[in-house]
Amino acid sequence: MVAAACLTLALIELRIGLGQQHQRAARFLFALSACVMAAIAGLELALTQVESIENAEALLRGLGTAVGLILVTLMGFVWVYFGSANKWLGLAVPCLYVIGMLGDFLGGPAMTYHQTVTGLRTVETFGGEAFIMLERALSFWNAFLYLATAMLIVFVGDASVRLWRRGGRRRALVIGGSIMLFLLAGGLHAALVSAGEVSTPYMISWAYLAILLAMASELSADVLAATQLGDRLQESERRIDQASAAADLGMWSWDLAGDTIWATGRARALVGFDGKESLDRTRFLSALHPEDREVVNRATENALVSGHGLETEFRVILPEGQTRWISSRGQVERDARGKPILMRGVVLDVSARHKAEADLLQLRTDLAHASRVSNMGQLASALAHELSQPLGAILRNTEAAELFLQHDTPDLDELRAILVDIRQDDQRAGRVIERLRALLQRRSFGSRSLSMSAIVDDVVALTRNDALARKVKFETAIVAGDLHVLGDPVQLQQVLLNLVLNAMDAVTELPLERRRVRLQAQRHGEHEVEVAVTDSGTGIAPDRLLHLFQPFYTTKPNGLGIGLSISRTIVEAHGGRIWADNNQIAGATFRFTLPLAVEAISP
Numbered sequence: 001m002v003a004a005a006c007l008t009l010a011l012i013e014l015r016i017g018l019g020q021q022h023q024r025a026a027r028f029l030f031a032l033s034a035c036v037m038a039a040i041a042g043l044e045l046a047l048t049q050v051e052s053i054e055n056a057e058a059l060l061r062g063l064g065t066a067v068g069l070i071l072v073t074l075m076g077f078v079w080v081y082f083g084s085a086n087k088w089l090g091l092a093v094p095c096l097y098v099i100g101m102l103g104d105f106l107g108g109p110a111m112t113y114h115q116t117v118t119g120l121r122t123v124e125t126f127g128g129e130a131f132i133m134l135e136r137a138l139s140f141w142n143a144f145l146y147l148a149t150a151m152l153i154v155f156v157g158d159a160s161v162r163l164w165r166r167g168g169r170r171r172a173l174v175i176g177g178s179i180m181l182f183l184l185a186g187g188l189h190a191a192l193v194s195a196g197e198v199s200t201p202y203m204i205s206w207a208y209l210a211i212l213l214a215m216a217s218e219l220s221a222d223v224l225a226a227t228q229l230g231d232r233l234q235e236s237e238r239r240i241d242q243a244s245a246a247a248d249l250g251m252w253s254w255d256l257a258g259d260t261i262w263a264t265g266r267a268r269a270l271v272g273f274d275g276k277e278s279l280d281r282t283r284f285l286s287a288l289h290p291e292d293r294e295v296v297n298r299a300t301e302n303a304l305v306s307g308h309g310l311e312t313e314f315r316v317i318l319p320e321g322q323t324r325w326i327s328s329r330g331q332v333e334r335d336a337r338g339k340p341i342l343m344r345g346v347v348l349d350v351s352a353r354h355k356a357e358a359d360l361l362q363l364r365t366d367l368a369h370a371s372r373v374s375n376m377g378q379l380a381s382a383l384a385h386e387l388s389q390p391l392g393a394i395l396r397n398t399e400a401a402e403l404f405l406q407h408d409t410p411d412l413d414e415l416r417a418i419l420v421d422i423r424q425d426d427q428r429a430g431r432v433i434e435r436l437r438a439l440l441q442r443r444s445f446g447s448r449s450l451s452m453s454a455i456v457d458d459v460v461a462l463t464r465n466d467a468l469a470r471k472v473k474f475e476t477a478i479v480a481g482d483l484h485v486l487g488d489p490v491q492l493q494q495v496l497l498n499l500v501l502n503a504m505d506a507v508t509e510l511p512l513e514r515r516r517v518r519l520q521a522q523r524h525g526e527h528e529v530e531v532a533v534t535d536s537g538t539g540i541a542p543d544r545l546l547h548l549f550q551p552f553y554t555t556k557p558n559g560l561g562i563g564l565s566i567s568r569t570i571v572e573a574h575g576g577r578i579w580a581d582n583n584q585i586a587g588a589t590f591r592f593t594l595p596l597a598v599e600a601i602s603p
Contacts, residue, residue: 002205003038005212010034012219026081030215033073040066041205048131048201053120056134067145067204068097071152074179078159081175084166085159093152100144123199131201149187153180171218178214182207252330253344254281256304267347270326272318289315289323296328303332304340313350325351398422449597450492452483452521452529459496460519463504472504472515483521483529484597491570492594495578498563499533499590506537506587514586527596528576534589539582548580567592 010031017027043063050056075093079085123133160176163169186207192198250267254260261279268275271287285293292314299312310330315323330345401418456476467474485492500519507515516536524530540548549568571578571592578592 002209003041006034006038006041006205006208009212009215009219010038013215016219023081026077029073029077029080033070033077034212036066036069036073037205037208040070040208044202044205047134050120050132050134056120060134063202064101068094068101070204071097071148075152075155078156078176078179082159082163082168082171084162085155089151089155089158093148093155096144096148096151100148133199133201146187146191149183153183156180156183170221174214174217178210181210185210250347251344252347253342255342256340270324270347270349271316272324287316289317291315300343303330303343307332307334310343310345324349325354448486448488449484450487450489452485452531453478455489455492455496456519456521458489458493459500462493462497463500466501467504467517470504470508470515471512472507472517475516475518477518477520478522483523485529485594486597487574487594488570492574495567495570495592496531496533498567502563502590503533503535503537506535510537524593528593529596530591530593532589532591534583534587536587539586540580540588542582545580545582549578 013027013034014031017024017031040063043059043066047056047059047063050059072094075090079087079090121133122130124130156176156179160172160180163172163176186204189198189200189203189207193200193202250264250270252261252263252267255262259280261281261284263271263273263279265275268277268279271284273279273283273287277283285296288296296312296314299310302308303310310328310332313325313327315325317323327348327350328345330343332340333342333344335341401415405415456478460474460476463474496519500517503517507517514536518534519532520534521529521531549564551565568578571594575595576593578590580588580590582588
């Protein structure tokens with residue numbers, strides 16, 4: 001019965017030790033102690049039915065070894081389980097016992113377990129049952145066994161006091177007290193049996209029941225605490241789920257060793273998984289948009305290697321075929337050696353933000369297009385005049401050709417010259433129309449290498465007639481030769497057109513000799529080009545300089561306040577910046593920078 005109880009509790013402790021890394025050593029030591037005690041119970045039972053002195057000596061040798069193992073395993077268990085002990089007291093236990101065991105080797109073949117078996121006798125119990133008692137002669141080596149036991153009692157007492165002072169009173173009282181009770185009861189009874197003072201079998205295993213009861217009590221307390229903790233964790237998880245669902249957040253954690261992913265219900269719903277599906281890294285990546293899988297992989301590997309947090313956005317393809325944008329953030333947890341063992345974080349649906357950004361981009365595109373149309377309206381009369389010149393010349397040349405053809409012998413050389421003029425005027429009109437079409441088209445952003453002088457020439461061609469009509473002196477300068485920039489030609493023309501028209505508006509009311517606008521482009525540092533539009537007007541009030549590029553802010557009586565705002569958006573989208581300053585003498589200068597194309601950057 002005692003052996004069965006020991007083995008049962010040993011198996012339970014062994015199973016717990018396999019699942020709990022931080023208590024594994026203590027659980028294994030106690031399981032080993034309980035298994036050894038089950039063997040001792042069997043030896044004690046066998047000694048009650050022994051038939052010869054030789055068998056008794058063999059059983060006593062096995063019992064001596066088993067008792068030594070019990071003392072060592074209990075010492076190790078207390079040392080690890082209590083977390084603090086006097087190591088010299090602990091090491092003295094096996095040393096004293098080994099010294100005592102030397103008597104079995106030095107005392108001759110008849111010396112076993114520190115005593116000599118001299119005979120066997122039968123003893124009857126009160127119930128009429130009979131068992132065998134050993135007649136023996138004790139050796140002084142036997143004192144080392146009990147000295148080792150006494151040293152273990154001192155060791156356990158000292159460890160219990162230390163644990164008590166640290167606040168572990170229940171463990172010190174229950175576990176430490178039961179072990180000392182076992183040692184006292186078992187050791188005293190064994191000594192009385194060996195001395196022949198008590199006519200009973202060895203009952204060390206019965207005394208061990210005190211430890212079994214104490215450990216069973218601790219195990220019951222642990223099970224109860226684990227059950228209560230599990231209930232609290234479930235309740236906490238439900239609250240976290242409710243809170244995260246209210247905040248539209250999903251929580252997840254990834255166990256790197258087992259490659260298993262835990263996720264709340266909200267996180268699973270956001271990514272498109274059902275509530276029972278087991279998740280790992282491969283299954284998670286399979287739910288992502290094919291174009292985003294490598295991006296997420298790189299972000300994850302970078303977080304694991306660098307130690308920085310994970311921060312990425314990706315698309316998931318839902319079972320219904322819809323696409324959802326997800327933002328994910330996480331942190332890596334590492335062990336004592338710095339090895340990553342866990343990553344935990346949150347996911348958030350950001351589809352609405354991406355849609356808003358797309359709508360905002362479309363709105364900015366529409367506003368930019370409206371601004372170009374507005375500028376074209378402002379230039380309509382000048383452009384009409386510019387178109388009327390080649391069209392009028394074509395008409396006159398056509399009429400002249402008809403007159404030449406009425407002659408009997410038309411002058412073919414004159415007709416050829418007329419055709420050349422018609423072709424040139426047609427090409428001139430075509431270029432004007434092409435510039436208008438490019439500015440009025442709705443188109444997406446397309447960056448490429450552009451000649452800055454070509455952009456300036458196009459803007460000058462568009463505004464030439466308007467400048468003549470306003471009698472504004474227009475100057476251009478490309479410093480340090482032609483420069484190539486990275487950008488979209490139509491959008492950059494729009495920025496320059498906005499600034500040039502604003503500059504001409506600023507000088508329109510001035511005397512004729514003061515109406516000047518200068519457009520200049522030059523190298524700015526090693527990787528940029530700076531474009532400046534300077535006017536000779538009255539300048540800008542200092543308190544208005546900070547607000548010029550804000551949407552719907554204007555200094556014109558009939559202005560909409562979107563031209564400069566759109567210009568800033570375009571310049572910043574090209575990787576540059578735009579600003580305005582008052583000149584030292586008169587007027588203001590608007591400047592913006594653009595990145596140079598690769599071929600324009602000097603090595």
